[in-house]
Amino acid sequence: NAGVTQTPKFQVLKTGQSMTLQCAQDMNHEYMSWYRQDPGMGLRLIHYSVGAGITDQGEVPNGYNVSRSTTEDFPLRLLSAAPSQTSVYFCASSWAGYGYTFGSGTRLTVV
Amino acid sequence: GQQLNQSPQSMFIQEGEDVSMNCTSSSIFNTWLWYKQDPGEGPVLLIALYKAGELTSNGRLTAQFGITRKDSFLNISASIPSDVGIYFCAGAQTGANNLFFGTGTRLTVIP
Numbered sequence: 001n002a003g004v005t006q007t008p009k010f011q012v013l014k015t016g017q018s019m020t021l022q023c024a025q026d027m028n029h030e031y032m033s034w035y036r037q038d039p040g041m042g043l044r045l046i047h048y049s050v051g052a053g054i055t056d057q058g059e060v061p062n063g064y065n066v067s068r069s070t071t072e073d074f075p076l077r078l079l080s081a082a083p084s085q086t087s088v089y090f091c092a093s094s095w096a097g098y099g100y101t102f103g104s105g106t107r108l109t110v111v
Numbered sequence: 112g113q114q115l116n117q118s119p120q121s122m123f124i125q126e127g128e129d130v131s132m133n134c135t136s137s138s139i140f141n142t143w144l145w146y147k148q149d150p151g152e153g154p155v156l157l158i159a160l161y162k163a164g165e166l167t168s169n170g171r172l173t174a175q176f177g178i179t180r181k182d183s184f185l186n187i188s189a190s191i192p193s194d195v196g197i198y199f200c201a202g203a204q205t206g207a208n209n210l211f212f213g214t215g216t217r218l219t220v221i222p
Contacts, residue, residue: 004153033210042115042199042212043154058209090153099144100210102153 002026006091006103013081013110021076021106023091029101031094032074033058034066036087037105043090049074050096081110117200117213125221130187132216134200142203143176143183144210147196154199158185190220 007022025032033048035058045058049068063085065077074093078085088107092100117134124130134143142161146154158169160176160183167174171188183200200213 035212040214042214043201043210044212045209048209059211092153099156099159101156102146104151104153 004091004093004101004103006089006106008106009104010107011109013078013108015081015083015110017081018077018079019081021078021089021091021108023074023076023103024072025074025091025093025101026072027093027101028071029093029095030071031096031100032068033092033100034064034074034076035090035092036060036085037090038087046076046089081108083110086110115200115202115211115213117198117216119216120214121217121219123219123221124190126190126192128190130190130194130218131184132186132198132218133182133184134202134213135182136202136211137181138202138204139180140202140204140211141180143174144201144203145172145174145183145185146199146201148199148215149196157198187218190218192220192222194218195220 004025030051034046035043037043044060047066049055055066088105090105092102094100115136145157148154158174165176173186175184197215197217199215201210
């Protein structure tokens with residue numbers, strides 16, 4: 001099992017560019033989430049999904065879109081990147097109520 | 112969003128010493144989780160707590176779910192160099208699909 005796989009590991013974008021952060025899990029987990037981690041602020045929830053076709057907003061959803069067409073994949077889209085979106089992004093998945101497994105992260109810099 | 116306060120923010124201890132850290136919230140949580148993060152990696156789940164007053168161990172780690180449901184504690188006994196990292200608490204109010212994280216405790220173990 002690969003667990004939770006995130007790509008790319010590193011990315012530099014120019015302000016206004018768009019991109020998609022990929023996340024895939026092979027554990028047949030229903031729940032998937034995206035978090036961002038900024039210095040001194042811990043991890044904050046961006047969007048989450050409780051199953052294919054179902055998504056909802058977290059604590060900091062503005063500037064991000066998600067979709068969940070399959071159980072395995074949960075991509076995060078930045079439509080028009082801004083410097084404030086410079087962060088480390090983590091995807092996670094879980095069985096409900098049993099804790100989350102995290103990917104190794106995508107470090108994004110917006111210049 | 113929910114505010115989880117972790118203390119201390121950082122700790123420097125000698126190898127072999129015991130470590131205690133805690134997490135408090137202004138809100139009630141139904142689930143408390145403790146994660147460890149190594150540099151360049153995603154958080155890894157250490158212990159999950161599901162009931163007020165619960166005391167759970169995982170090797171040298173022991174965590175407790177506070178009676179008020181607003182706090183949790185993590186103890187590490189007989190620290191070793193590989194305990195170095197950032198420890199995060201996380202709380203959930205509805206299943207585990209919406210986790211709120213603390214700001215972390217950075218642990219340094221001096222050999």
